[in-house]
Amino acid sequence: MTFGERLRGLREERGISLAELARATSYSKSYLSRVETGRRPGNAALAAACARALGVDPDRLGPPDAPGTGVAAPGNTVAAGAAAPPPPAVPVQLPPAPGVFAGREAALAELDGALSSARPRWGEGGPRVWVIDGMGGIGKTALAVRWAHRARDRFPDGVLFSDLAGHGSAGAPREPGEVLDGFLRALGTDTGLIPPGVADRSALLRTLLAGRRVLLVLDNAAAPAQVRPLLPGAPGCVVLVTSRTRMAGLVVRDGARRVTLDPLPEEQAVELLRRTLGPERVDADPAAARELVRRCGRLPLALLVAAERALSRPGLTLTRVNEELRSDRTRLHVLAAAADGDSALRVVFSWSYRALAPEPARAFRLLALHPGAALTAESAAALLGTTAGNAGELLDVLADVHLLELEAPERFRFHSLLQVYGRELAEGQDPPRDRAAALDRLYDWYRQGADAAGRLLEPGARPAGAAPLPGVRPPVFAGVPDAVAWCEAHLADLLSVIRYAALAGRPPAAWQLPFALWSFFHRRHHRAEWLNAARIAVAAAADSPDPRALTVSLVLLGTAQVHAGRPVEAEIHLRRGLERCAADRGDPESECAARNHLAELMLRQGRAAEALELLEPALPLGRTIGHRWAERVTLTNLGDASLRLGRLADAERLLLEALSLRPTGTDHRTEGLALLHLGTVHRALGRLPRAVGCLRRALELHRAAGDRWAQGRTLEQLGHAFAALERPADALPLWQEALDLMTETGDPRAATLTAQLAGVRGGRELPPPGAPGLRRWRGSAPGRG
Template sequence: MTAELRVLGEVELRVRGFRVEVGHARQRSVLVALVMDANRVVTVDRLLDRVWAQHVPHRARDVVRNYVSRLRRPLAEAGIAVERRSGGYVLHVDPDSVDVHRFHRLVDDARAATDDEHAAATFEQALGLWRGEAFAGLDTPWLDTVRQVLDQDRFGAEADRIDVELRRGGHAALLPTLRARATEHPLDERVAAQYMLALYRAGRQADALTEFDRVRTRLADEFGADPGPSLRSLHRQILTSAPSLTPTATAPTPVPRQLPALPTSFAGRSAELDALDARPGAISTIGGPGGIGKTSLAVSWAYRHLDRFPDGQLFVDLRGFSPDSTPMDPAVAVRGFLTALGVEPSRVPSDAHAQAALYRSLVADRRMLVVLDNALDAAQVEPLLPGGGTCTVVVTSRSRPAGVITGHGARHLALDVLSDGEARELLTRRLGTSQVAAEPAAVAELTALGGGFPLVLSIIAGWAHTWPELSLSALAAELRDGALHDDDPTASLSTVLSWSHRALTTEQAAVFGLLGTAPGPDLSLAAAAALTGMPAASARAALRALEQVSLLTRDRAGRYRMHDLIRRYATDTSPAHLSPSDQDAALRRLADFYLHTARTGDALLEPGTSPFTLDRSAGQPLGSRADALAWFEAEHASLLATQHAAAAHGWHEVVWRLAWTLKTFHHWRGHLYDDLESWRVALVAADHLGDPMAQALSHRFLGRAQIKVHRHEEALLHLEQARVLSERIGDRANLALAHQALAWAWELSGEDVRALEHAVRALELHTALDDRVREAGSLNNVGWYLARLGRYEEARSHCEAALVLQRGLDHRYGAAHTLDSLGYIHHRLGDYRAAVDHYEQALVLYRDVGYSYAEADTLDHLGASHAALGRHADARDAWQEALRLFRAQERTSDADRVQGDLDGLLVR
C-alpha cells in the first residue's frame, strides 16, 4: 500500500493514488498541525493554538481528542498511526510521504550537490511538488504564518535553481522568468543580479546596466539607500566586461591528509596486504579482537600506496569500542570530513542527511582513501561510505559489519594472530637485529609467550627496553611462570598486563588506574598532574615508567594516550588501589584544572565580565591569545568529554561553567555543532541548579548557537526565553545582552527594522547600567542597523559616539568593529577617502588583536573604496590580501566574489 499526505496546494490523504476523505476544514487543520511536526509530539495546547487560536472551544481537550479520533480511521487505511503521548499526540509517518518534508529534503540535497546537473534536476523535483498556495481553503493565524514561511522557502529554492541554471548556461531560457520576477520583486537585489547577469550573457549589456539604474533609483526613492556591495560589484564587472562573468570552474577542494603516524612495529600480514592491494576503489573490512593490529594494518597499507590516493586520505576513529566514551555519531564524523574537505562552517547544511549528501558529492569521482577505524557496526559505517567507485574504503572493527559486507560488497579480512616468523619480525623491529640474533632460543620463547598477539609482543618488547640489563633469556624466565595462552590473545594480553601491573610501584599503579578513568582521548602532562594530584615532576616520572613498559604511549606533541584495551584493564584493576571517593576526587581535580585553565584562556580571547570568578593560579598558566588558542585546540576533545563526565556525576555547576568558557573558542574556530551541544547540556545543568541567571544565559547562548546552524525558529524561542527570564529576575545586564542577541537573530533573518528595535533597547539598558564597554558596543550596533536601513547620518552619529568611548576605554577589539562600521557608512555616503581612512585604522587594530576573520572583511571593503576613488593599484593590493585570507579561511563564496573584483580591475 502506498500512501501520501499532501499539504502543499491542498490538504488531503491519498492511498494508491485515490483520495481518502479526511473531514471538513477544521479536521484538515488538525491533520496539518500533526503533519508539520511528523514523528514529533504535538502537545494539546499547541494543537489548540494552531487550529483554534483565540477561539478555543468549550471542553477543548475533549474536542481535540474527538478530532484526532476521527482522523485515525482514514489514516489507518494508509498504514499511518496517530499515537497518544503524555501531553499530546504524535503522527508516525515516513517524512518522504509528506510533500512539505520531501520538498525541504530535496532542496537540502540540491544545495549540497556539487554537480550542477544533479542539483538542477533535484530542484525541479522539489519545486514540482507545489500546486498553488499551501493549505488551500484553510485559514488560521498559525497556518498563515507557516504559509508565509513556506512561500519564502519556495522563493529561495527558485532563486537557488536559477543560480544553478545560470552556471549551466541557461540564461536565454531564463530571461522571461527573470523579467517577471524582477517586476514582481523590484527591490530584491538578488533577483536584480540574476536578471542583469542573464541579460549580459545574452548580449544585452546596455539592458543589464539599465536594470541596475532602475533598481538604484527605486532604492533611493523608497529608502534613501544605495544597492548593496554585491550588486555594485556586478555592475562594475558588467561595465568592464569582466572575464569573471563567464562561468568558471570552482576552486579546487583542499587535499586532506588525515592518516595517523606510520606504525613503527608493524610486521608480517603479507597475505592481508595483498588482499587490500587487489581491491582499489572497493570497500574492505578488517576484523578481529582489540589489539590484534587492525589499525596498524590499515595505516601501514595506506602509507605504501599513497600514490593511489592523490586526492587525499580521510581518517576517523569512530570509538566503537572505546571504554572512555560512547560511539561517535556518524553525523559528527561527516562534519569532520566536511571540514577536512574545505567546507566552511557557515556552508554546512543544518540537516544531517544534507550533510551526508554534501560529503558524498565532494568525494564523488575523486581518488581518495577513507579509513573508518574502530567501527561499532554497519549502522555507524553506512552514512560515511562515499558514492561511486573511485574511493577506496577500509573499515576496522571488532565486530563483523554484516550490513557493509552484504549490502555494499565489502571484502572481509579476519585477522588472526601473527605466525612465529611474523612475531619474530616484530620483535626484531623493536629490539634490533643483533639482540635478537644473539639469543634465538629466548626470542623463540618470548614469541610463544606472546601468542602471536601484536599488542602483547609490543609490551614484552617494552619490558626489554625498560630493563636493558636483563638478557632476553632472563626476561623469558621472569615471564615463564605466567605461561601465556597462545590460543587466546585476549587472555595473553591480560596476563602480560598483570605482569606489568605487578611490577609497578604503589604510586605508579594508582596513577595507572586514574589514567584509565580520565575522560577524553589523551592527556597533557599538566592535566595528568592535576588528575593525580602530584607535582609535575613526580607525574612525569610516573608517566615515563608507564610508557617504558608500553602501558602508555606519547605522541609527537607530548600527549599521553592508552590503547583502549589497556584503559579497560586499568579501570578494572583500579579498585585495588583506589576507592570510589579517590576516583571521584581525581576526576574533580581534573575537571577543576580544565575549568580554571579554560576560564583563563577565555578571558584572553575575549576580555570582559564573567558570571563567575575562579582562581587562575589553579589552572595552567597561559600568557597570550596564541597560548590560549593552542591550549583549546589541544584540549578540545578532552574538555567536551569532561563536561559530559561532570554531567554524569551531577556536577552541574562545572557543566555550566565549562560551556561558558568554551563559547569564545567555539565561535572563533567555527565549532558550531560542538557549541550547540555544549549549551544544550549546560541548559539541563542550569535547570538542575535552579539558578535563573544561569538558565537565562543558557537560553541566550543556546539561541546564538541555533542561529549559527540556521535554526532560526528555535533560536528565537530560546532568545525570547532568555529575555523573559532576565526581565523576570530584574537582571538588566543580561536582559540587554538578550536584546542584543535578538537583534543579531533578526538581522540574519533579513528583518533589519526588528533588529534595530532590539539594538536600541540594548543600548538603553547598557546606558542605564553605566556599562561603558557594552554601551559603546551597543552604540555601534545601533549605528550599524541604521546604516543598513539607509539612515546614514544617524548611523554615523551613533558610531562616532561609540568610538570615543572605546578609545577612552582602550577597547581595541570594539573600536575595530566601530571603525569598520564608519568605513561602511562613509562609503555609502560617497566619501570614499574617509571610508579608506576608517578601514585602514580598523585593520591596524584587527591585526593587533589577531582577529584575521574580520581583517579579511575589512580588506574587502577597503578594496571597494580604493576602487571607487580610481586607486586601482591600492584596490588590487587590498583585494589580493583579502583573497589570500578568504582562501585560508575556506570562505569560498567570498573568495570567488573578490576574485571577480580583481578580474574586473585587470581590464582597466
C-alpha cells in the first residue's frame, strides 16, 4: 500500500474530510488530493503534520514513498539496527514528473538513443546540448521533465533545473547571472566565493562541472545568448533546453540537436484524454472524444484544461462540452484552425475562467498582473487588497481548475500563457485605476518587507518609503534569519518587480526597492543582482520628483561597485552623490553614507589620509541626524583610518567612543570591526592581554554575523598577539585558519600571510612585538570591507 493510500484510509476511518485535513495541516486541499491519488509524492514534513492532525502514531502512516516507487517491494527492508546510508550530496532540482502523460514515443526514443550503453559517458562522440522546441502549449516542459526523470540514474552527480522565463511574461527573461548564482549555490559554492560578473560565474560553473556527470534542464529559454553562459565544458554533462524558438544559433554554433514537437497524433491525444478523464467516460462516446481532440488542436495543455472542465462536472458528457464550444463561432474558428498557439489556448483557458464565481474571476485577472510568476497567500493578498487567509482560499480555487499551478505547499505559479491571458482579461474588464492600485499595493508590500529586513540587518537604517498603503499588511520577521530567508525566497520576484516598475514608468518602486535591499545584497554577496538593481534605480531616479531619489541611488550604485571590485566606477558615482548632497544641503543621511562608503573605498586602496579628511565632516552629520548606528559606523571608520596612519592615541579614543554607543538592535558587524581595530591598537602598544581579549570578542561577533572576511582578518591579528606573547603553538593554528578564510574570500592579505607562515615553519623567528611589528602590518590594517 502506498503512502497516499494509507493516508486516505486513516482519514476516512476517522471521518475527516479532505478540506478539514487541509485546514489542520496548513497544506492545500488540492495538494493533499494529489498525494492521496499518487499524483504527488509525500514527504516527511507532510507525514508528521498529517499524523498530528489525525491523532495517530506516525508509524501508522509509515514513511513517504521513495520517488518513482509505489508499494515497497519485498526484500528491500533494512536490517534491524542497521542505518541506511546517507543520500548523495548532489543537487536534484527537477520538479515532479507530469501527473498525466501520453505519446511522444518518438521524441523519447530519440533522447533515449543518446543513452546507449555503447557510450560510457553520454556526450562523448555526440551532442551535449539538446533543444526541445515547438509552439506554446505543445508540451515541451512535460517532455523534458518526463525524460529527465527517466534518465536521472545516468547522472550520478545531480540534476540542475531553471525556468528562464523567456516567453509569455511581461517581465524580462531571467538574466544568466541570476541563474548561474542559483546553480553555483546548489553545487555547494559559498556565497562569498561567487564572482559578480557573468563571465566569471560561467567559468566557475564549468570548473565545478569538469569531470562530473550532471544534467542541466533549462526551461523556456528566450534566445541562445541567454543559454550560452550556462553551458558546461565537460563532455560528461548534458544540457536540455526547451524554447518556443528554434534556437538556430545553438544548433549552428554549439552543435545542439533539435527535437521539434508537433501536435499529438489523434490517437495519442485521445489516449491523453482517457488517462485524464478515465477510460469509461471517453470510451462511452469515442466520436465526441475525437471531436474534442480536433477542437483543441491536439495540443496537450489545451486537452488537459478541457478535461479539467469535464472533471469538475461529473455529469457533463463530452458531447455537451463540444456543444459549449459551438456556441461561440468566432472562438471556435480560432480554436479549430489557428496556427498561433496563443490564440488557440485563449479559447480553452476561457472555459475554466467562465466557470469561476465573480470573486475568484477577479482574483485571476489581478493576480496575473504580478510582474513575476510565483505567488504566496501574502503577496496575493497585497494585489487583491484582502487578507492572506482569503487570498489563500482564492489561490486554492484557481489551482483546482488549473488556472494556477501548485509549485510547492502554499506556493503557486502561473503558466506563462495563462498569465498573458489573465492580463488581457484584466485590461479589458478592470478599470485602469483598479489595476494601478493593485500594482501599487504589490510594490508597497515588497518594499515594506525589504525595509523591515534591512532594519534588522543594519539597525538604524532609514526606511525607503512611507507607511504602508491601505490594504497592505507588511511581512513581519522574527529575527535576522527569518528576514534573510524571506529575501532569498522572493529574490527572483523582487528583481522582476524592480525591472517591471522601471519599464512601466513607476520611479518610486524602481529606486526604493533596490535601496531597501542594499544590506541584504551586501550580507548575502548578491553582487551582480545588486549592481543590476542599482543601475535600474539610478535610471529611474532621474525621472523621480523626489529630490533624494537620485542621490541615494548614486550612493547605492557606488557602494555596489565598491564590493564588486570596480573602484574607478565606484568613486565616480560616490563623488557624484556627494556633490549632489553638497549642492542641496537637504539630505544629511545620504551625505553621511556617501562619505563613509567613499572612505571605505579609499581605505581599501591605502589612501588613509584622504579617507580621514573625508570622514571628519561625516561625524557631525551622523550626530545631527540622530542615528547612533550611522555615528558608530563613522567613528569606526575614523578609528581605522587613524590606525593606518599610526595615530594610535586618536584611533583608541575614536574606537572606544564607537563601542560606547548602543544603537537600537544588534549590530555584530560594526561592533566586531571596532573591536578588531581596537585589539590591533592594543597589540601595537604592547598591551597584549587586552589585545587578546578584544580580538577574541571580535571573532565571536564576526562568527555570529557570518562575516568570513572579517573572521580571517581577526584571526590574523589574534595570531600576532599570541606570537608577541611568545606562544607560537597558539599562533600557528590561528594563522592557518586565517589563511584558509582569506583564500576563500579573495583577501589580498593571503599572499603575505602565506609567506609569513612559510618563514615561521622554515625556522625563522616570529615577528617581534612593538614598533617594528607596527611597520610590518600598518599598510594593510583591517578595513571595514
